Amino acid sequence: MEVLSLIGSGFLVALTPLNIGLLLMGCFVGTLLGALPGLGPVNGVAVLIPLTFAFGFDPTSSLILLCAVYFGCMYGGRISSILLNIPGDEPAIMTTLDGYPMAVQGQAANALAISGVASFVGATIAVIGLSLFAPVLARAAIHFGPADYFALYILAFATIGGIAGVDPRKTLLSALIGLMLATVGIDPISGVPRYTMDNFHLYDGIQPIVALVGLFAISEILLLLEKSAKDRPKAIKVDRWMPQWSAIWPTRWAMLRGSGVGFVAGVLPGAGASLGSFMAYVFEKQKSNGKGTFGKGDPRGVAAPESGNNAAAGGALIPMLSLGVPGSGTTAVLLAMLISLNVQPGPLLFERQPDLVWGLVASLYLANIALLILNLPMIGIFTRLMMTPTWALMPVVAAVTFVGVYGISNSIFDLELMVFFGIIGYIMRKLDISLVPLVLGLLLGGDMERALRRAMSISDGDWSILIASPISITLYVLTVGFLALSVWLAVRDHKQTQAERLTEG
Amino acid sequence: MTGTSVRLFGAAVFAIAALYTLQADTYQITFGDVLGPSVFPIIVGIPMMILSASLVVFPTGTVDWPGRDRLWRQAAALAVFIGYVLVMEQVGFPIATAALIALVGIIMGGPPWHAVALGVVFGPGLWALFDQVLGLPLDFLGDLFG
Numbered sequence: 001m002e003v004l005s006l007i008g009s010g011f012l013v014a015l016t017p018l019n020i021g022l023l024l025m026g027c028f029v030g031t032l033l034g035a036l037p038g039l040g041p042v043n044g045v046a047v048l049i050p051l052t053f054a055f056g057f058d059p060t061s062s063l064i065l066l067c068a069v070y071f072g073c074m075y076g077g078r079i080s081s082i083l084l085n086i087p088g089d090e091p092a093i094m095t096t097l098d099g100y101p102m103a104v105q106g107q108a109a110n111a112l113a114i115s116g117v118a119s120f121v122g123a124t125i126a127v128i129g130l131s132l133f134a135p136v137l138a139r140a141a142i143h144f145g146p147a148d149y150f151a152l153y154i155l156a157f158a159t160i161g162g163i164a165g166v167d168p169r170k171t172l173l174s175a176l177i178g179l180m181l182a183t184v185g186i187d188p189i190s191g192v193p194r195y196t197m198d199n200f201h202l203y204d205g206i207q208p209i210v211a212l213v214g215l216f217a218i219s220e221i222l223l224l225l226e227k228s229a230k231d232r233p234k235a236i237k238v239d240r241w242m243p244q245w246s247a248i249w250p251t252r253w254a255m256l257r258g259s260g261v262g263f264v265a266g267v268l269p270g271a272g273a274s275l276g277s278f279m280a281y282v283f284e285k286q287k288s289n290g291k292g293t294f295g296k297g298d299p300r301g302v303a304a305p306e307s308g309n310n311a312a313a314g315g316a317l318i319p320m321l322s323l324g325v326p327g328s329g330t331t332a333v334l335l336a337m338l339i340s341l342n343v344q345p346g347p348l349l350f351e352r353q354p355d356l357v358w359g360l361v362a363s364l365y366l367a368n369i370a371l372l373i374l375n376l377p378m379i380g381i382f383t384r385l386m387m388t389p390t391w392a393l394m395p396v397v398a399a400v401t402f403v404g405v406y407g408i409s410n411s412i413f414d415l416e417l418m419v420f421f422g423i424i425g426y427i428m429r430k431l432d433i434s435l436v437p438l439v440l441g442l443l444l445g446g447d448m449e450r451a452l453r454r455a456m457s458i459s460d461g462d463w464s465i466l467i468a469s470p471i472s473i474t475l476y477v478l479t480v481g482f483l484a485l486s487v488w489l490a491v492r493d494h495k496q497t498q499a500e501r502l503t504e505g
Numbered sequence: 506m507t508g509t510s511v512r513l514f515g516a517a518v519f520a521i522a523a524l525y526t527l528q529a530d531t532y533q534i535t536f537g538d539v540l541g542p543s544v545f546p547i548i549v550g551i552p553m554m555i556l557s558a559s560l561v562v563f564p565t566g567t568v569d570w571p572g573r574d575r576l577w578r579q580a581a582a583l584a585v586f587i588g589y590v591l592v593m594e595q596v597g598f599p600i601a602t603a604a605l606i607a608l609v610g611i612i613m614g615g616p617p618w619h620a621v622a623l624g625v626v627f628g629p630g631l632w633a634l635f636d637q638v639l640g641l642p643l644d645f646l647g648d649l650f651g
Contacts, residue, residue, distance in 0.1 A: 391615030407641040
């Protein structure tokens with residue numbers, strides 16, 4: 001099989017001493033970031049990007065490091081969900097529902113082991129899916145013309161976060177703000193400076209990395225300041241760490257179902273790991289909640305969401321690598337790093353830089369094995385480090401973000417911009433407006449405009465070129481379908497909350 | 506009243522989008538590609554105005570803004586961040602960073618002496634990591650003392 005030989009060549013890239021070292025470091029840091037309440041995968045990877053630049057690794061090694069962190073976060077998030085009843089990151093919310101009750105009943109070791117194995121199953125299935133489907137999608141995408149790409153970007157913006165149930169207008173507005181910010185700077189085609197307000201710092205445009213570190217990391221600190229420092233959680237004491245094999249084996253079908261559901265959710269644009277774990281949990285509950293044990297410490301309620309979020313995380317890499325359109329917040333951040341390193345993901349990436357693609361895929365197989373070892377026998381380390389108080393952790397994280405961003409550009413202006421974006425990010429998060437579409441708009445806006453203008457040059461100003469190919473028509477039909485679905489869901493939720501309010505009053 | 510914050514946000518975005526769209530019209534060139542630099546911003550600006558206006562008229566969601574004491578802490582943290590950015594090149598990286606870590610630690614509710622100790626360790630520590638190990642040039646003493 002062709003795929004096997006490609007993966008084989010990937011292992012040659014992955015098994016260099018540098019890449020193995022980065023992989024192990026990424027897995028460790030990722031699990032820790034996931035386990036620490038407050039630092040999730042998006043924040044974790046965003047903070048680490050400037051550091052990665054500082055190290056000066058080549059794109060392949062940087063991507064291996066950050067993807068290991070990404071996968072590690074997905075494994076680590078469950079630890080605080082189970083022991084503290086606080087999700088370590090957003091996708092781990094569903095794991096608190098049955099994981100914490102299990103821990104209260106003295107089943108902490110089993111809950112951690114089940115979720116660890118479930119993470120491994122989900123992530124491995126997703127990497128296998130990535131190896132099989134990403135090249136196929138990339139080959140299909142070779143036929144995309146500029147007009148088709150324009151349609152693809154429209155689809156990505158229309159769907160990102162769209163089925164999560166929040167007001168779709170807010171999500172779209174966020175994407176449009178991102179697109180607006182992307183037009184700041186000298187227009188690469190005509191050379192006209194746009195929206196620079198005569199500030200020469202803005203001639204190069206807004207660096208996505210600066211914006212996203214501010215949006216995610218600085219706003220996170222502002223959000224944490226709302227919480228009281230006094231109510232520190234107490235972790236459940238664990239007497240023995242050895243799990244029972246007999247507790248893990250009965251959850252195997254829940255793991256496989258969760259992986260399948262999560263993987264599909266991950267591949268869809270704009271859904272990501274949170275939706276993956278949510279859908280996996282709901283699906284498993286409908287399927288297996290015969291005795292009403294879900295929510296009271298059912299092991300399957302731990303296995304399904306954990307395999308779901310890990311499978312979704314891996315699945316989200318597929319559209320990012322093969323189309324250049326990320327499927328989640330963290331993959332959007334990874335895309336920002338690749339673009340900054342002059343690597344343009346998309347169908348051509350598989351032809352021009354197979355080392356990068358397959359080196360990453362091989363590394364992810366290895367990362368799963370490393371993470372399984374870190375998360376089962378060595379879990380004691382993380383449960384201790386997890387208790388690092390916020391007042392000690394976040395100031396150091398803030399300092400690292402400032403140095404990292406300053407290190408990229410040596411520009412005080414960029415630091416000011418970062419703080420500004422932190423305030424914007426905080427306000428938007430308070431108003432329930434997702435930041436991911438904004439980041440995506442800022443990242444893809446330039447390409448989207450270029451695709452549109454190239455298409456219009458080809459047709460010499462005839463707008464009908466945008467709907468001239470079957471590919472673009474299909475994409476627009478999908479867009480309309482997604483938008484209709486998300487509007488319908490939002491209206492339904494709105495009516496439900498109104499009905500609840502009436503019955504309460 | 507519920508929705509006020511969303512209305513204000515919608516109004517602000519509407520104003521920005523309107524200015525943005527108007528400004529786009531001034532980017533006219535007579536050569537180059539067919540579409541020119543002004544069309545894409547208009548394509549972005551007009552739906553922005555429609556969506557933000559609709560949020561002003563029909564806001565959704567409720568927002569719990571923090572209490573006054575929390576707002577003060579957030580303002581203090583922002584002041585520290587901005588102060589750090591402004592003085593960093595003057596006083597040099599280790600001192601500025603030590604102060605940043607100590608002050609933010611105290612604002613986040615850490616015991617003051619512990620926070621200061623953390624800053625004293627990590628300020629120079631991060632400088633050593635970035636400047637010495639990773640080779641990113643960072644001012645040690647700054648313009649004021651250097």
